[in-house]
Amino acid sequence: MQRSTTFRARLSLVIILTFVAVVWASLPAQGADELTFTAVEKDGSKIWEGGGTIDLKGPVTLKVKNTLTAEHGFAIDTMKVKDVIKPGEEKTITVPLEDIDTTVPAHRVYCQLHPKHVAATIKVAGR
Numbered sequence: 001m002q003r004s005t006t007f008r009a010r011l012s013l014v015i016i017l018t019f020v021a022v023v024w025a026s027l028p029a030q031g032a033d034e035l036t037f038t039a040v041e042k043d044g045s046k047i048w049e050g051g052g053t054i055d056l057k058g059p060v061t062l063k064v065k066n067t068l069t070a071e072h073g074f075a076i077d078t079m080k081v082k083d084v085i086k087p088g089e090e091k092t093i094t095v096p097l098e099d100i101d102t103t104v105p106a107h108r109v110y111c112q113l114h115p116k117h118v119a120a121t122i123k124v125a126g127r
């Protein structure tokens with residue numbers, strides 16, 4: 001008797017965990033925006049490569065990587081982001097929805113350290 005109760009308890013636990021895993025795996029599709037930006041050099045110009053579209057339904061995750069040999073700035077005025085990425089550094093920056101200016105159709109992603117460093121753009125869906 002005791003054995004079968006334990007077995008049933010374990011089986012329910014496995015079923016519950018499987019259900020939780022399936023639900024959790026489908027969650028990122030709903031409004032969790034993740035964008036990638038990489039500082040690269042092309043034809044002698046430093047560029048913030050990357051971008052994409054966000055839907056303003058939740059926080060935005062920015063995966064930022066500097067592949068160059070000098071520090072580069074990473075700034076988005078309309079998202080209250082201003083950071084410095086060291087050579088070879090990879091950083092994940094999460095911007096809460098309340099820090100995002102929802103009135104603009106696009107966000108400029110630029111380097112505040114070098115005026116000539118080419119900027120990238122984050123577009124807003126439906127604008």
Ligand SMILES: [Cu+2]
Nearest residue numbers: 072111114117
């Ligand atoms: Cu730069």
